[in-house]
Amino acid sequence: MCDRRMSSQALLGKEHGVVKKKVVLAMRLVVLAGARSKLPRTNFSRELNNVGGLALTWPPPKMESLSYVYCFLLVLSSCKLELGKYAKRILNAWFSNLWEMFFAITMERTLFEVGDCVLQNVLDSFNTSEKSLQQDVITLTKWMQTQPHFPEIMEPKTLQNFLIQNKFSIERCKQKIDMYYTIKSKLPEIYGTINPNSPGMHRARSILYSVLHPRLTKEMCRVLFMKVRNKDRVNELLIGDISRNFINLQELRMREDVVFGDVMVLDCQGLAPLLFKVTPMSMYKSTVLIYERVYSLRLKKVYLLNLPAVGEKILSIVKKIMLPKLFERIEICTAETLKESFPIDMLPKDYGGEGYSLEELKDMWDAKFLEKKDFYDRLDQTRIHENLRPGKLKDDDILGVYGNFKKVDLD
Structure with a gap:
């Protein structure tokens, strides 16, 4: 021009x-x-x-x-x-x-399209009411104000999602909220370089699509699509990069979404170099720990496409560290299966649908991360004050000593 x-x-x-x-x-x-x-x-x-x-x-x-x-x-x-x-x-x-x-x-428009009736439907599924939800949020807020080791008081929207994820159990929410802050110091290998606007995360997103779709499924689940974007650079990718990107997405979901359920579509084509890469078992365990013990991931389905031969070995490892009920929701499928499982106007063009392409979704998330730069910069500094903790962390035995995980038997 x-x-x-x-x-x-x-x-x-x-x-x-x-x-x-x-x-x-x-x-x-x-x-x-x-x-x-x-x-x-x-x-x-x-x-x-x-x-x-x-x-x-x-x-x-x-x-x-x-x-x-x-x-x-x-x-x-x-x-x-x-x-x-x-x-x-x-x-x-x-x-x-x-x-x-x-x-x-x-x-x-938002990257989390949530209709007016979604929250009410979620509340109905748990046989509770909005009034009860608000009261539970107040209860958790007052509890957080009595915890001197917390670096902040969570916003009502975030507490709302903790309640939904933990089936409105106040005690479970307290444990997960404490773990949410504590784990950031316990797992520096993940949280030390997690900012989505850092060079490392920009590099990871240039190699691998890992994006949430703006629309919910009819079951009110949020869908994560993952697929290799640059096959020539897969060797540069780390398992930790996948975990970090998931956490960055989840941080926004907890504040802007109604987090009721999750569906994952993992396209394994081109991922073989990553699967063959030697990765400490602690990294796999850290990832599963964050999913289960912090965010209480309510995983409804995992679709695996183009699974390589080595994939079965990987699945056997995953089975050792994942809750059985979650592992049972993994399905090996084809693109045709996706056409049967998702509305055609939601399914990305990459899989024969008419929805946003994965590249378009990546652009949207890149822009969102940039828009939320101040928010993520603040998260980098949000850490627990262990010297002020009034008592022992209930889930500390899961983390082990200084966050080192216990040995997992792979035989």
């Missing part, structure tokens, strides 16, 4: 700096709003072509990803502003004509 670029020195100028900040903000907003909306891309193309008289084909041939929007705005931000009124007209048009539309779409 423009070959002339600003020098790095010019970018430091006050005027250029202000404009660049606006463009970066617009870039984030466009990706968030465009990715989450179901507005046909032809409509976006029409809007872009009308902005400032800008002649642009959007998206270009064979361009499926919203990454093109990033490219467009990055080029615009790096072009010389000496283009004069034309460049300013484009920028003004973007902010004056499209800001409200994008903001409205962003506010209306």
